[in-house]
Amino acid sequence: MSEVSADTVTLDLLKEAWEEVRTSPLGVINTPMIPWCQTTLPLQTICNIHIKLENLQRTGSFKIRGVANQFAKRPKGGHFVTMSAGNYGKSFAYASKHYGSKGKVVMPETAPLSRSVLIQSFGVEVERVPTSCLMNVVNRCVQEDSMTFLHSYDDLDLIAGHASLGMEVLEVMPDPDVVVVCCGGGGLLAGVAAAIKLSGCDKTRIYGVEPTGG
Known part of the structure; x- marks a missing residue:
């Protein structure tokens, strides 16, 4: 990041x-x-x-704007993780499919299930967790699975x-x-x-x- x-x-x-x-x-x-x-x-x-x-x-x-520049600046075919309740996750998943990248979206369990289904339809993994655990799961993915974290706003x-x-x-x-x-x-x-x-x-x-x- x-x-x-x-x-x-x-x-x-x-x-x-x-x-x-x-x-x-x-x-x-x-x-x-x-x-x-x-x-x-x-x-x-x-x-x-x-x-x-x-x-x-x-x-x-608007999320696709930032995602377009994020993916343009990173190697194609990477393995990325992010956290999102929906809109950023949709753009992230859309870009991941286009660029042939592996992706995972960590979502708060309060997010509508329909958003998870849509994100998964692009071939991206979704893990739903309590909101307080979002960053912990992202850190685990980075440390244990060597994923690259793409922040959804910062x-x-x-x-x-x-x-x-x-x-x-x-x-x-x-x-x-x-x-x-x-x-x-x-x-x-x-x-x-x-x-x-x-x-x-x-x-x-x-x-x-x-x-x-x-």
Whole structure:
């Protein structure tokens, strides 16, 4: 796993990753951006809002962007392990099948069984464990089975791949006032923020948002 620090993230690095993502054999999609008036989003303030439709992305989420760059930077046919409750695992499994790599996804036992079945359909092993045991199982796979751990959000290659979304936003809106990014582990937020700020949009405000509630 590549160590992530502010000093290692440069615009050249992000542009290189963007090219990897754009030309990836995984078929990453430059998803459309649509004006909010084409949706049912209720707004009281007059403003120019665009929505990036990553739900139309390959494997159903933005995760394939980071995965495309991760796999491009690693030897083909490797033996990889990760931990995921679903979306990253789907992209990881999809890439593993394409590149002929062996893979294993360690999933929390609370994740829907349908996600495990889908991941397994790509030929990737799934091990379901209590959430508190996820990292212990990953470490066991690395130490005992010589697998390489691909982190689902805290990885420089992954973050650089996710930055491709920010680059695509700037192609449509070169100097946005505000960018709002969903945030779980923070990999997408880090990549998009880096892409926008390093591209010279100093005045753009960037917000990470996540759901609340139990």
